[in-house]
Amino acid sequence: MRRRPGIGGLQSAVTARDQYRLLGENVAKLRTDLMKEQLATFRSQLEEFARKHKNDIRKNPAFRSQFHEMCAKVGVDPLASNKGFWAELLGIGDFYYELGVQIVEICLATRPHNGGLINLQELCNLLRQKRKHDREAVSEDDCLRAISKLKVMGSGFEVITAGKKKLVRSVPTELKKDHNEILELAQAQGFVTVDEVERQLSWTHGRAIDALDTLLDEGLAMIDDGHRDGKRRYWFPCVSSISSVGADS
Secondary structure (H helix, E strand, C coil): CCCCCCHHHHHHHHHHHHHHHHHHHHHHHHHHHHHHHHHHHHHHHHHHHHHHCHHHHHHCHHHHHHHHHHHHHCCCCCCCCCCCHHHHHHCHHHHHHHHHHHHHHHHHHHHHHHCCEEEHHHHHHHHHHHCCCCCCCCCHHHHHHHHHHHHHCCCCCEEEEECCEEEEECCCCCCCHHHHHHHHHHCCCCEECHHHHHHHHCCCHHHHHHHHHHHHHCCCCEEECCCCCCCCEEECHHHHCCCCCCCCC
């Protein structure tokens, strides 16, 4: 018959557990302190890197994108404020604020033609036209970062994906799966017909008409009835690049 541990044995076991727990806490604290020290070192090196390459960061979009990736890895957001070290050193807070204002202007100017949904690539092209006299080049990554700041402000701006294209939405329209599938289908020609939607997506006539009517009501599609075959075309400016009218105003 096994002997049960006495009071002394139980106390020893409790003491041993406490010692192991304390040891574990000490190891965890040492690791945390080491990580904090490493992060502080990385941030210091990042600041030195920014000072050394600030002209490249301002003028070269690819270099600027890589710099943002480096910042993200050490928990630094140069766009968090227009004040402070990063704003004073690089001025990139003001740069993205200015981009955001110009993006809003372009989206407002093209909204009568595209219903508030514009191809990201086209938006960037219009933005470059608007800034053609500025020294800083603008990339799609810059546009996305500026739009992300607009989204944080609750302005209704959002980037959505339809097939291979990224679209910028500037109106609070909720696009469902059916609508996205039609937008993806329209990318081949810029338009769709009811027959194409039924055939390509294997939909019923009612489902196709319902989705297309919703897109029409939201101002995202335009009707073209002037064809010999008698088939109505539903054009989508956000994927057919006809939304540039009025963007330079």
